[in-house]
Amino acid sequence: MIDTEALDSGLGDADDDDFDQAVETYDSQLPENRYQDREISWLAFNRRVLELAEDPSVPVLERANFLAIFASNLDEFFMVRVAGLKRRIVTGLAVPTNVGRAPLDVLTDISGEAHALQVRHADAWTTLVRPALADAGIDIVAWDDLTDDERMLLYDYFQGQVFPVLMPLAVDPAHPFPYISGLSLNLAIRIRNARTGRQEFARLKVPPMLPRFVLVRADGHTVRYLPLEDLIAHNLKDLFPGMEILDHHAFRLTRNEDVVIEEDETENLIQALEAELLRRRFGPPIRLEVGDDMDDVTLDLLISELDITQQEVYRLPGPLDLRGLFDLARIDRPDLHFPPHVPTTAVPFQPNEQNGRADMFAAIRKGDVLVHHPYESFTTSVQAFLEQAAKDPHVLAIKQTLYRTSGDSPIVKALIDAAEAGKQVLALVEVKARFDEAANIVWARKLEKAGVHVVYGLVGLKTHCKLLHVIREEDGALRSYSHIGTGNYNPKTSRLYEDFGLFTTDELVGRDLTRLFNELSGYAIEKKFKRLLVAPLHLRKGLLRLIDTERRNAQDGKRAAVRIKVNSMVDEQIIDALYRASQAGVKVDVWVRGICSLKLGLDGVTDNITVRSILGRYLEHSRIFAFHNDGDPQVYIGSADMMHRNLDRRVEALVRVTGSGHVKELLSLFNLAMNDTTSSWRLSQDNEWVRHHLDDAGHPLVDLQDKTMAAVQQRRRRVRAVR
CATH class of the missing domain: 3.30.1840.10 (Polyphosphate kinase middle domain)
Structure with missing residues (x-):
């Protein structure tokens, strides 16, 4: 097991200066012209969107x-x-x-x-x-x-x-x-x-x-x-x-x-x-x-x-x-149109047959719950959790970050209901969310008028993390219920954006969120955390060390792998770390929706790197970071893309997923995405994005989103059959 607090204390026995010096040495051994231009790469992404419009097989x-x-x-x-x-x-x-x-x-x-x-x-x-x-x-x-x-x-x-x-x-x-x-x-x-x-x-x-x-x-x-x-x-x-x-x-x-x-x-x-x-x-x-x-x-x-x-x-x-x-x-x-899809209710949150309602708190107490939107419903998970918390007399406090949502959102209404019911409610509203600034100002003021404690984050930083923290009194003690997501608390976009969210009562996560929210409503992000990697101070360094652990494992002859799913891959330090890992023999899979400044075709450098992009009816929005860790997989989900702004100028948070079933689910999704039988765009050795959606016989390759949709529906049917 890797403790993220230990990650921040150093790489093995090396201190920060030793680690930084080692990185500089590695960088000097990499080719100079090793990045793709981010703007041209973005245009290549939009070309992929255009190719879907040109595809006669799409409705x-x-x-x-x-x-x-x-x-x-x-x-x-x-x-x-x-x-x-x-x-x-x-x-x-x-x-x-x-x-x-x-x-x-x-x-x-x-x-x-x-x-x-x-x-x-x-x-x-x-x-x-x-x-x-x-x-x-x-x-x-x-x-x-x-x-x-x-x-x-x-x-x-x-x-x-x-x-x-x-x-x-x-x-x-x-x-x-x-x-x-x-x-x-x-x-x-x-x-x-x-x-x-x-x-x-x-x-x-x-x-x-x-x-x-x-x-x-x-x-x-x-x-x-x-x-x-x-x-x-x-x-x-x-x-x-x-x-x-x-x-x-x-x-x-x-x-x-x-x-x-x-x-x-x-x-x-x-x-x-x-x-x-x-x-x-x-x-x-x-x-x-x-x-x-x-x-x-x-x-x-x-x-x-x-x-x-x-x-x-x-x-x-x-x-x-x-x-x-x-x-x-x-x-x-x-x-x-695409055939209609109605999101299912995640199995742990399915209603009780006796009263037709789900007890969200009881479900989360039984074990961590990983929800995959829009295949699984945002309404019957995140929204239902917050609405139950707003009404529950045992809930004392609710704290939430809000980056993009709508003014008529049930999320905003639930926070107002909670405040009017006398609960302590903190909403950290990011009024600088691009093109949503005016709307965010309007409903932030609406929250303030209802008695919600509204704060606007830290000077010089956008608060982009997706966090919801509920404090509930149970048997004379306080228990934390936490949700960390990869996407915004927005019921509308949750039907179109693919995202993950983790519900947990883990005490370490609860303590991490308590400290983080206190710092967000205060002055600075300085502390290190147990199950969270938090930008701007610790996230980049934590990921670099996790990648470097895989590099050292490969050098020692152990199996090593890094898998990253993001919207954008731009940050030079992260890219260089992946190059170094590949040089050492680490299998590196990058699943990116949009910009990718990582280059292929660099002999001896990128031989072990595969890059894929998947576009479809849903916008792939989740961020996943998976490390083989000598057979003890370390998997994180969260809000951060691999861009300078996310790692240096935003408050971002990744949470480590510990449930073995959830780790398996995330790794299985990666297996499907990177499989040659799955429809995707592949970054070629000459750094062109080439669409592969038909096999040699002209038959359609597997559609990841359709396959995931079917798997979630099948899981629900199995549970119903057991009941």
């Missing part, structure tokens, strides 16, 4: 959804990653890069790759998904495809529902060029004044609150839709009476929406954040998307007025902003 409305996901992902990439790189270049700050190239060269590569992907994305819609939808009875038409009767019906809709909310903005000496909001879809319109003969320019924003696709006609099993911007564009004469409409083109602007707050220089974090969110709306432009038919006069005007470069212009075949396909993907056609 067509799910393909439309993947196109929308691709578009949304790329928007965030530009708003944050590209914007961050440009901000650092402009301000002269050091630009993090692990590939030894100039930042401007990186931006040039990003621009080229992103442009190619956006063209491919548009083509996938035009030539693949849209025709497939039409074949299935969902036809997305153009204005020219409409009959006269359909145009008359749509004109009535335009007059009644669209025209009143449109706001055309002219550009002339009396009207300066209008502010263009980020991610808005717009029409650039050139008109001629019939009286003066002078050409003018106008901008018209497509109203985001209206359906992006307007229903034209529903006839039995066939429905027809028209893009909203097409409807507006062909009725511009109503907006500009007495004017001649010369031309119109769609365009869309992306702005820098990264939030930067100097926390050590502000007295009130909430006020500073609210001011920064206001500033975000007016961030500088970083991408201009235009229709590929836009004329040079209009484009030159936009470039000049928006102060944007040619490199930042993306000419694309229409329609722009395919995030609108999220609406289409919700069409109620079960035959065009």
Whole structure:
């Protein structure tokens, strides 16, 4: 057994300085060009999402959804990653890069790759998904495809529902060029004044609150839709009476929406954040998307007025902003979606046959419970646990971290109910959760008004760990009930994100959480813990030592293996540790959803490393760290990805899973993911992601998520049969 407190005291008999010196020696023996660029790797991830949209074996409305996901992902990439790189270049700050190239060269590569992907994305819609939808009875038409009767019906809709909310903005000496909001879809319109003969320019924003696709006609099993911007564009004469409409083109602007707050220089974090969110709306432009038919006069005007470069212009075949396909993907056609899956209740939490309810506390007292979402229900596990705790008169205190949730969340309601019932309730709200800042501020204040003790974490650190701690009085003594998860306490995303959560009454975990919450509501994370590895002080070092234990075991001729499942693998120290382990003969499996800066094809260095990526109906979100440990497996789950921000600038927590059945379950999942008979993307020796989803005979390989779904259902059926 490895005690994590011992891990923090040193590696064997070596002290920290000896360990760091040994690491530096190892690093000097590794190739210089040993990392992949993180931004290019992220684009490769989004290409994998696009490949699902291009796959004819995927139900067509799910393909439309993947196109929308691709578009949304790329928007965030530009708003944050590209914007961050440009901000650092402009301000002269050091630009993090692990590939030894100039930042401007990186931006040039990003621009080229992103442009190619956006063209491919548009083509996938035009030539693949849209025709497939039409074949299935969902036809997305153009204005020219409409009959006269359909145009008359749509004109009535335009007059009644669209025209009143449109706001055309002219550009002339009396009207300066209008502010263009980020991610808005717009029409650039050139008109001629019939009286003066002078050409003018106008901008018209497509109203985001209206359906992006307007229903034209529903006839039995066939429905027809028209893009909203097409409807507006062909009725511009109503907006500009007495004017001649010369031309119109769609365009869309992306702005820098990264939030930067100097926390050590502000007295009130909430006020500073609210001011920064206001500033975000007016961030500088970083991408201009235009229709590929836009004329040079209009484009030159936009470039000049928006102060944007040619490199930042993306000419694309229409329609722009395919995030609108999220609406289409919700069409109620079960035959065009993935087969429905209803999450099961985890076996220990299944209701008592006598009263139809589960006693969550009694179930957890019997032994640790590992829950796998969304295969197993969040509602009947995490939510039910918190709701029972809020009502239970024996519960004295509830402490919880909240990174992303919804304002109407039953999680928030349960915390409010607990506070109003007189319990001590602490909610550590991370108001800096990107793009959820404004919502988090709103419901944090709602919690405060209800009497919940709300704290906002530590200066300079985001609190990203997923922790829930309940203190209950039982037989005159206090008992801790703990939940440590890999995903957010969000009932909505729990249906789409794959995550694990561990419930336990283990006293060591309870003590760890008591100390950690005290430190989070206080000033600093300094203490070492028994069953937790906690960032920013101890997590990286703990993982490095666990990996190095495998390296030394391999050198001693023992079997050794490291298995890591994360969303992103970027941190150079962790990657170098995996390289060193591989050199020593350790079998290294990396299962990564998104960014991977680890390189393959380095002779003598990566010979024992395998890298896989799995995408599907659910977003693979759990983080798992498994070490062979000479036959006594050490397995951790938690919130941390292998990125600088997670290891250095966030409060993260991993918990060691000790139940033999749970360890077996996690290792079995890894066996399935890394098996060559399982559908996945594999990182090749030339560092290209290659999809393997068919066998040599053209038959589909095993789908990990379908297989897991079936296994969970089968487990439930076995329990029912026994009962």
